[in-house]
Amino acid sequence: MAANPAKYEKLALVCSQTDRADKAARELRESQDFVPLSQADAVIVLGGDGTMLDCLHDMLDGGQILPVFGLNLGTVGFLMNRYHGAIALGRRLAEAKAMPILPLRMNVTTQSGERHTFCAINEVSLLRETRQTAKVEISVNGRVRIPELAGDGILLSTPVGSTAYNLSANGPILPLDSNMLALTPISPFRPRRWRGAILPDRSRVTFRVNEPAKRPVAAVADSKEVRDVAEVHIEVAREMEMVLLFDPHQALDERIVAEQFMT
Incomplete structure (x- = not known):
């Protein structure tokens, strides 16, 4: 299903400790205001799958579970979306497919x-x-x-x-x-x-x-x-249901199906 853009007006930013992710964070902050996690409607994660898992676990431990849109600046990025810079981040969130996951x-x-x-x-x-x-x-x-x-x-x-x-x-x-x-x-x-x-x-x-x-x-x-x-x-x-947000046609359910045909 498509995400409701009104739900994701206040964004928090979580960034891995790498040069690539730090550079991307500076780019996003130049065009987008971010708020603390406690005030956010959703979270943008910059990094790889490890950073995404760390963020999800921090939310589980803290009791505040928010939708998460990951941007891959790591290695595999199975749980992430492609990073295209700060361009059209709002539109991507508005059109994102919400995938519920259960821990x-x-x-x-x-x-x-x-x-x-x-x-x-x-x-x-x-x-x-x-x-x-x-x-x-x-x-x-x-x-x-x-x-x-x-x-x-x-x-x-x-x-x-x-x-x-x-x-x-x-x-x-x-x-x-x-x-x-x-x-x-x-x-x-x-x-x-x-x-x-x-x-x-x-x-x-x-x-x-x-x-x-x-x-x-x-x-x-x-x-x-x-x-x-x-x-x-x-x-x-x-x-403790969690929600990951994905670009259309690149969502986690499609990636899992496609993985079965990898050779």
Whole structure:
């Protein structure tokens, strides 16, 4: 759907710490007034996907979630739009396609009993901490599906993250509107024939670490890491829906489809 231009009159600017992004920020400030994030209707992000994810996480942590229009001044820029200078920024925002995304919520209990909660826009992954293979029990909606997965780890990915780490681990690419999650093993040793699962995004997934003293495991929600975990519960945080803004015909849903035909 097209964005309502009246909603995006007050813009905040977030910029990565690179020379390219700093130069672009100066160009935009010469033609556009920006306000603090607390007063904004939307956010312009200058940088790459890492800067975009940092901005989204800052909003999740701060409790103020605004639509975000990213301009790529990084490397890949999968979550970004092309940077064309300050020309027609207002028009681009008025014509932008709004894409809602839902983050995951990870609730972790460590071996010592500490509890942590983090959100992930791309994926939650469990990774072995040492040379020892990780052994993880996998449950979905309270039912044990795999009593013991042995390997480097396991991840649960959103559609947004399905073209990132999930794809590198040979997981499936998920259309943005699929309402699905990808459960993907990382270098699995046992069971040999299991290559993962596609789950409805209303699923609640639980990982329990087997033999934790011998085989310690870390849990990572995007870039937030908790070590020596005992149990991890993951579900979609529907009340934290976020909106990314894209130029027409260059939106995230089309990019995810196109990624399936890359050779």
